Amino acid sequence: MSDDVAQALAFIESATLNPIEVGLYSRAADLPRGRDRGKCLGEPGQDGAATIGATLVSVLANLTGQNRTDVANSLEFASRYAAHEAGADDHTAAYWTEFKKCILRLGWFKQEDQWSKDFIDGQTTGAENFSDYVIDNVRGDPLYSSPEKDVIIRALQSPRSQAEKRAFFRRFTAGGDKGSFGVSSATVTDGALAMRFSAFTFSCNAVVDDYLIFNIKNIKADVGKKIIDSIRRQLDHKLDQAAGDYIDSVDI
Template sequence: MSYSVIGSPGAAVCVSILLVFLPGVSSQHQEDVRNSFELSARAADKQVGSSDDYAKWFNIFKTTLLNLHWFSQQDGFEQEVKGLVFDSLDVSKSDRELLIRAFNSLQKNEENRDALKLFNECVLDKVNQDAIGSLLFLGGGSYHGKFQLAVCSERNDALVVSTSYVHFRVHGAQYSGVLYSDGKVDTKTTLSTHVFGLNDEPYRKVRDSIKKKLVDSGVSEQTPVAGL
């Protein structure tokens, strides 16, 4: 399985996380992000199980990530989203545009079928396909789920990941062109943005053991997003 080379933008799905790599992120750092974030997400999935306790899920995810020699640069406050999830992300305009492009490619490109399936099955399996595609959650059924949208950058060999954790719950009504109009859709979508950095020196010592844990788990799956 091949991923983007250094200097080129790229994207991948790991469990329920859509990772976007900005130009300049090295191939090694892309692998480090994918492995660290997948291991942390799977640890959270295992401990939370079928529970919808998203706060517990993210706390386990974050704790696991910090134990893998990542560190927290910024803890975002939780906010309720009333419109497009993408519009609420605490990232630059150019980074947001690349993330949207990655999501659109994930949706529209046949090559991404496996990646989309992974994204859906891991966390969004109860969400209507159209709702996933637009990230609007406009009703028409009872949906709930959680996922992350992450932007990875690198400057002077320092790796930074800005990750937006989204949890949503929609109890349906008829589709409406105006989001949540007239109180017809009982919904709550929350978003929390966090920024993580990687301690390269100590991580280098555990890099191989992290890869081995994923392989030995028998469930590891990371799929690149084609079409960027």
């Protein structure tokens, strides 16, 4: 066993995760899938999407079933780890910093990492809501390929008309006058599983109860954006809880 794998397994063994609220957010559609979170990201040969904690992750069709499981397990583990470590700061840069640290300790390799700051004035931004703002940001981001942009945008647009899907995502993303969520895409490039991740933190002058549809025309918000661009090295661990409490599929 390599030192890298040994270190990842030791971290997984020692990490404390935010507890699952058993059964409360389970999805009947997920029960036949057993414990494989990858199934929430759809079948190989098809684009897929799911919400995992505060992350809306999209995968391209070329991911195998094992790839999808690796992505889903990594993101849920990091989400629950960051929630425990950040505590009350779960909608701030502190949460996403812990999230990033966990992803890297699980064996993903960082290629690029940066924070940027922005400011939303709802009367001038042109976006109707926060997800429109994120869509515009992703659409103009040169780091995302055209196929990645397409699948992320479809994944962001789809839950806006599905109250149950939004309710699941809201639990992890809304915190009064602050909130955050991440968007991620995963694909296989030259035989390597690659994941690109952007996290958005919002500090608003109004209470926001739903970051997918809340109208931002008359509010102001400070926005922080974090970019993590990673390629998988090794993850030899599967979470021991059934899918459903932190992950929910999205139809795109």
